[in-house]
Amino acid sequence: MDYSALWAAGLHAFSLWPLLSLCAGVALGLVVGSIPGLNDTITLAVLVPVTFAMPPDIAFPLLVGVYCSACFGGSFPAILLKIPGTASSVLTAIDGHAMVKQGKAGMALGIATYSSTFAGTLSALVLVFFAPLLAQYALKFGPAEYFSLSVLGLSTVVGMGAGNAMKSAFACLLGLLVAMIGMSPEAGFPRFTFGSFWLFEGLPLTPILIGLFGLSVVFEMLSTRAETAAGDRIDRTPIRFGDMLLSASMIKRLLPTWLSASALGNLIGILPGAGMLVAIYLAYERVRRRFGERCGQGLPEGVAAPEAANNSVVASSMVPLLSLGIPGNSTSALFLGALLIQGLRPGPGLFEASPDVAYLIVICFVIANLMMFPLGLLLARLVPNLIRAIPQPLLAASIACLCLTGAYAIGNSVFGVVVAVCFGGIGFVFNRLQVPLSPFILALVLAPVIERAFFQSMALSSGSFTYFVTQPLSAGMLLFTLLFLLWPLGRRYIRRRQQALAS
Amino acid sequence: MSRHLGISAPARGFDLALALLCGGLAVAVLIVSRGYPESAAALPEIIGYLLLACAVALGCFPGKRADFEAVRGARLVMTLALVIAAVALIEWVGADIGLWVLFVGCAWIMGYPLGGRLLVMALALVALIGAVFGGLLGVALPGPIFGPLFA
Known part of the structure; x- marks a missing residue:
């Protein structure tokens, strides 16, 4: 690892503009995360086109700040209103809101803040030290390893689609198919272009992401029944600052939960495609097994475990993107878009070709997580008023305008807007059909890697498919791929056996 | 039958429509990619066959049910x-x-x-x-x- 580059990036991160940009990103992330209906992916989808005219040392701190803190911001409405601000805080709502009902709102928010900061910082340190090491090792990767790793990423996202494996598989295949539009890399033959000049270079990634994550939410807000205003459900008990500071005994009590949830979150975050929800469910399940019926009744560990798990996934999900060029989840796919817009090529070469930017990104994750602590404690008390103050119609209208402008700005043409609108519609229908979006995005991003690596492997092995299994690392990854694909069937079998034994 | 399972009929209909769409897409992909050179057609053909298998599987195991009830x-x-x-x-x-x-x-x-x-x-x-x-x-x-x- 290049410690001098790391040190230089660290110093640069503390200079005025990067630090201000990071601070703005963290504050923005906390605010958008705490507004039900908004999350990190929507915000990044809107921000990525805005950042393309910014220098990288301002653009990436802003994006990192939003990504780190939005996930934590989602815990505010989850705890106070039992409305998860983001999907990652869905389990925080159970024990968090139960604590609010017991008059412990301050303590619940404090636990969420401490857990998120602790786990987020730990995960950021994993990113700082692990990503460059993995990148160095990945330089030895051949096409077979890249092919197997990409297939492993797709199988993970399909296999982990709990109870919804077939719809995940459909989304994945559709993503692969959309990625086929344009010139084929081997023959240079136009595929699925139907003679349209606009489709020859394929569909642009950023407008697709803007549509799937930004416009689909607008369609959702505009076409579904309005629910009870969030503001009406807020507990009006004032939250005192002192209540949010945890005692030493509480910190000592929660430390094992933080460590186990962080370990789980880091492991799952590094695995491409596994996703944040898997991490929080596994972490919460551990707490439920340990505490039994007390879990769900306002147990501090019930808030600490999912919050620690989801925040540790954030930074660790950047490890495969920065070191291998393979995004770990949908949000890091947006980061991939931002890197490409800035003319950078994520992958093993990133730390050698652009060490200033690569190390700045990883250092910003550490600083953003540390910033979350004071800003989180400060904003937690303002959130109830904030949620009441923003009218949903104006919010939806603003997101719609920003999405369309962003999609236009990418290529200075209406084609990007049309793509964004089409994929906004697809995203809306997918959400209603319960088809997950993550497999689609991952497949879309990984398809060119898979195709290129496949043909390179075939060329190296004179067309022998055994090449993929004769390379030890590739064979190992393909074995895991098989296990992930068989996992839904295995789980079904185990559940049936357990039911049979119980009856 | 669907009432017995606690599944609303429209939701089942949407899921069946998704399976049919998947099947239709598979057939379209296989037909279109037949005119491509071998290297350009390889991956689309694999995707086409997988989509066909997925359509059958979606019909049998639809997973989480579609929910269009709240849409106006x-x-x-x-x-x-x-x-x-x-x-x-x-x-x-x-x-x-x-x-x-x-x-x-x-x-x-x-x-x-x-x-x-x-x-x-x-x-x-x-x-x-x-x-x-x-x-x-x-x-x-x-x-x-x-x-x-x-x-």
Whole structure:
């Protein structure tokens, strides 16, 4: 690892503009995360086109700040209103809101803040030290390893689609198919272009992401029944600052939960495609097994475990993107878009070709997580008023305008807007059909890697498919791929056996 | 049968429609990719066959059920018409007018009262977008107002 580059990036991160940009990103992330209906992916989808005219040392701190803190911001409405601000805080709502009902709102928010900061910082340190090491090792990767790793990423996202494996598989295949539009890399033959000049270079990634994550939410807000205003459900008990500071005994009590949830979150975050929800469910399940019926009744560990798990996934999900060029989840796919817009090529070469930017990104994750602590404690008390103050119609209208402008700005043409609108519609229908979006995005991003690596492997092995299994690392990854694909069937079998034994 | 399982009939219908769509897409992909050279057709053909298998599996194991109950048809149609109109306005008139209409339309569909306050807020947001994209980021947004201002 290049410690001098790391040190230089660290110093640069503390200079005025990067630090201000990071601070703005963290504050923005906390605010958008705490507004039900908004999350990190929507915000990044809107921000990525805005950042393309910014220098990288301002653009990436802003994006990192939003990504780190939005996930934590989602815990505010989850705890106070039992409305998860983001999907990652869905389990925080159970024990968090139960604590609010017991008059412990301050303590619940404090636990969420401490857990998120602790786990987020730990995960950021994993990113700082692990990503460059993995990148160095990945330089030895051949096409077979890249092919197997990409297939492993797709199988993970399909296999982990709990109870919804077939719809995940459909989304994945559709993503692969959309990625086929344009010139084929081997023959240079136009595929699925139907003679349209606009489709020859394929569909642009950023407008697709803007549509799937930004416009689909607008369609959702505009076409579904309005629910009870969030503001009406807020507990009006004032939250005192002192209540949010945890005692030493509480910190000592929660430390094992933080460590186990962080370990789980880091492991799952590094695995491409596994996703944040898997991490929080596994972490919460551990707490439920340990505490039994007390879990769900306002147990501090019930808030600490999912919050620690989801925040540790954030930074660790950047490890495969920065070191291998393979995004770990949908949000890091947006980061991939931002890197490409800035003319950078994520992958093993990133730390050698652009060490200033690569190390700045990883250092910003550490600083953003540390910033979350004071800003989180400060904003937690303002959130109830904030949620009441923003009218949903104006919010939806603003997101719609920003999405369309962003999609236009990418290529200075209406084609990007049309793509964004089409994929906004697809995203809306997918959400209603319960088809997950993550497999689609991952497949879309990984398809060119898979195709290129496949043909390179075939060329190296004179067309022998055994090449993929004769390379030890590739064979190992393909074995895991098989296990992930068989996992839904295995789980079904185990559940049936357990039911049979119980009856 | 579907009532017995606690599944609403429309939800089952949407899931079946998804399976049929998947099957139809598979057939279309296989037909279109037949005309491609071998190396260009390899992956699309594999995807086509996998989509076919997926269509059958979706019919048998649909997973989480579709949920269109909360969607209001009239609102959805209005939203689509509004977005199409906004895109057309951006293309043929300008981004300033298109975005202004989009903002007012979105807020109105969601029940915000149509009045001077909304129209002024729309104007303010469009001006802000123009200033950020046209002024700060140097993106030339087209339009009768944006055009001369940020050319």
